Amino acid sequence: MGSANHCSLGRQRGMSYWGWLLVIAVLGFALTCVSKMAPAYVDARYVSEALKTLGDNPELESMSTGQIKKELGRFFLINNVRGEPTKSLQVVRGAKSTVVSINYELRQPLIYNVDVVMKFNKQLDTAKPELCCHPLVDLEQFRKRD
Structure with a gap:
């Protein structure tokens, strides 16, 4: 019984050089992705907070487009x-509500010739401020008219 345990313990030597190399490569890739993409998601969070703050303003309906911007x-x-979040602001006034939209796309170089494309579409509809920051209206129809 003692020799059976000794034999199985002899085979358990831990991770090999190649195993450690794979773990380090995967962790390195994950850290690269996080370091390249995290700032865009932090900005998107601030865009959402800005729209929510704007939605809490009781005078929003009477504000001009310039005042909103x-x-x-x-x-x-x-x-x-x-960058893009500040350039892509669009204000569309309807009969019953105003829609403030910040819809943009970011392309971030990741590794060599590989890019990551991140799309963000945040909207505030004054008719439904509680649903802030989720796209409720397709503004492409308005862009085509302009």
């Missing part, structure tokens, strides 16, 4: 949001 721009400046 200025208000969001101030929030973005304080939270260091730059």
Whole structure:
């Protein structure tokens, strides 16, 4: 009985060199992905917070498009949001509500010639402010008219 245990323990030597190399490569790839993609998701979170804050403003319906852009721009400046989220702001006024949309796409180089494309579509509809930040209206129809 003692020799059977000794024999099975002799085979359990731990992970091989190649096993450790694979673990390190997978962890390195995961850290690379996180470091390249995390800033875009942090910005998207700030965009959502900006829209929610704007939705809490009781004077939103009476604000001009310029005032809305200025208000969001101030929030973005304080939270260091730059680039596509700030450029893709669109305000569409309807008969019963105003839709503030920030719809953008980011392409981030990952490794060599491999890019990651991230799409973000955040909307605030004043008719349904509790559903903030989820796209409720397809604004492509409005863009084609302009």
